[in-house]
Amino acid sequence: MEQLIVWLQANMPEDDAQVSPVHGDFRLDNMIFDSNKPRVLALQDWELSTL
Numbered sequence: 001m002e003q004l005i006v007w008l009q010a011n012m013p014e015d016d017a018q019v020s021p022v023h024g025d026f027r028l029d030n031m032i033f034d035s036n037k038p039r040v041l042a043l044q045d046w047e048l049s050t051l
Contacts, residue, residue: 021046 023030023043032042 023046025045026043027045030043030045031040032044033039034041
């Protein structure tokens with residue numbers, strides 16, 4: 001675990017100063033799918049999201 005911590009700290013990407021919402025629960029029942037194409041249109045259940 002200590003090696004992983006050191007590696008992660010040494011390999012963090014540069015901060016691009018952008019902030020965006022991050023969804024924390026990618027279950028199928030939280031997704032709205034396109035009826036014509038194999039893609040996700042939206043995510044629901046935002047109480048587990050963060051910035």
